[in-house]
Amino acid sequence: LAKTTQPISMDSYEGQEVNITCSHNNIATNDYITWYQQFPSQGPRFIIQGYKTKVTNEVASLFIPADRKSSTLSLPRVSLSDTAVYYCLVGGPYPSGYSTLTFGKGTMLLVSP
Amino acid sequence: DTAVSQTPKYLVTQMGNDKSIKCEQNLGHDTMYWYKQDSKKFLKIMFSYNNKELIINETVPNRFSPKSPDKAHLNLHINSLELGDSAVYFCASSQGQGGFYGYTFGSGTRLTVV
Numbered sequence: 001l002a003k004t005t006q007p008i009s010m011d012s013y014e015g016q017e018v019n020i021t022c023s024h025n026n027i028a029t030n031d032y033i034t035w036y037q038q039f040p041s042q043g044p045r046f047i048i049q050g051y052k053t054k055v056t057n058e059v060a061s062l063f064i065p066a067d068r069k070s071s072t073l074s075l076p077r078v079s080l081s082d083t084a085v086y087y088c089l090v091g092g093p094y095p096s097g098y099s100t101l102t103f104g105k106g107t108m109l110l111v112s113p
Numbered sequence: 114d115t116a117v118s119q120t121p122k123y124l125v126t127q128m129g130n131d132k133s134i135k136c137e138q139n140l141g142h143d144t145m146y147w148y149k150q151d152s153k154k155f156l157k158i159m160f161s162y163n164n165k166e167l168i169i170n171e172t173v174p175n176r177f178s179p180k181s182p183d184k185a186h187l188n189l190h191i192n193s194l195e196l197g198d199s200a201v202y203f204c205a206s207s208q209g210q211g212g213f214y215g216y217t218f219g220s221g222t223r224l225t226v227v
Contacts, residue, residue, distance in 0.1 A: 106154075
């Protein structure tokens with residue numbers, strides 16, 4: 001199972017770009033990287049998913065280098081409402097989907113005015 | 114039009130009691146889950162059902178018994194509640210097994226055992 005490592009916490013100010021890196025040295029060939037966001041008192045919600053290079057949606061960008069041993073979630077111009085815990089999951093379709101059942105401790109992002 | 118709804122949102126009960134939490138999803142997903150998030154915020158899988166069949170049971174005490182009457186519902190019954198059961202319990206669903214397919218979570222049930 002691919003193990004992930006993320007910073008426990010990060011601080012930022014409104015309007016800045018925030019990059020959260022996740023290390024996954026033993027990622028498997030058919031594994032994808034999926035990021036979730038959890039606000040206080042809510043369940044996690046899907047943000048973005050990628051396999052390699054760069055993926056962008058209306059919320060974030062995901063950068064994955066060629067060796068895929070790490071990935072970076074980029075949040076452009078954060079606001080106070082981006083304060084949340086961000087989780088990186090690594091895994092793929094069944095049967096390797098089992099590894100994505102487990103959430104690590106995530107990265108607590110605190111955005112200040 | 115809530116996609117995954119759990120009831121109740123809050124549950125305060127005494128040690129030794131039996132309680133149930135209900136979950137329903139209207140997304141047509143074939144897999145449902147129960148997760149437990151304790152005070153340290155670690156989110157741990159408890160159970161996973163696929164089309165009403167139990168496929169994951171992660172070393173959870175026998176006092177916890179999930180039941181899935183159909184693929185849209187997954188309930189959690191807890192017998193003989195203990196102080197350590199206090200946590201937030203999240204129900205989730207996905208089309209396919211695991212976070213790869215994109216979980217949709219409910220808003221959680223905060224269980225407090227006193």
